Amino acid sequence: MENLFSDLPIRKFRKGQILIYEGDPVENIYLLVEGYVKVSNILANGSQRTIIIYKPGDSFPLTSFLSGEGVARYFYECMTDVEAKARPQADFQAMIKGDLAIGEQLITYTYKISQQFVERIETLSAQSARSKVISLLAYLAKRVGVPEGAKVKLNVPLTSQEIADMCSLTRETASLQMIKLKKEGVVNGRRHLYLDKVKLKKLEAA
């Protein structure tokens, strides 16, 4: 995947900057080099719902681009300062033409990402507040976690509001669940969270 961007310069974006707005035509395909980007939408009640997080090495918005919709279905916002490469979609399309090997890689990668969207949306829509927070932590451990002994450190700094947005909960409800999980020893730390792998796995299976 990175070969498709190797000739491009790195562009820098500030934390909080929105790279793509929901409903915008897909003009560029990005490769994330450094930092984290969250993908979210706005619900009918006005609250924000964060669905997935992209990490270095990821490329977006491939699901919108390859599904043929032509417009982005979500907002793509920098969670940290970001370094990325951007290739105009017409150029990207030209590079794929005639190259079955690249096509196979794109199909595999995009299918995995779209499965993540489906799983996260299912998790967000049909569970208790506690289950939503546990599912989110398990997702984050897999997606942006770095093993540190018996714990996993989440490499992306998270505010209470961001955790709430990723669970489709109010900040108060999400904070209450996080306090309970901290008391149980599943989570510790403040902005960079540390998760107890064994305890989290048990809760996830329960």
Add this chain to the structure above:
Amino acid sequence: MKYNSVMAKDRYKIFVNPAGFIETHFIGNQTPDSVIGAVEDLVKRAKKLKAHEELALILVDVTEVPKIDISGKMAKARKEAVKAMTNAEYDRIAVYGNVAVQILVNTLVMIAGKRDKIRVFASRIEALKWLRG
């Protein structure tokens, strides 16, 4: 081999819609044999129509395929599909199915460089509207 081709034929049906276009339905999870069989059949039918100087329009329904297999097992089928998209004689192909189908087929269409002649949609209504021009 005979057993395989019989099983493969159970997984798709191809017929001429009363409106005059070729219609294909994929039914159930697909195998390399079933996809390649359907592609070969469609190529033959489209060629026949073009030989009579008729429009070769094809509608493909993938909504009844529960799981899209993107594994290496299906790589040969994807290769044959791209080859047919590139070389076969046809005017337009409209495919409809879920997001996984849309991603898969659109990527193959981009590899074949045939976005002007093949489009993928979420619903039959949209697909028919584009197919009929």
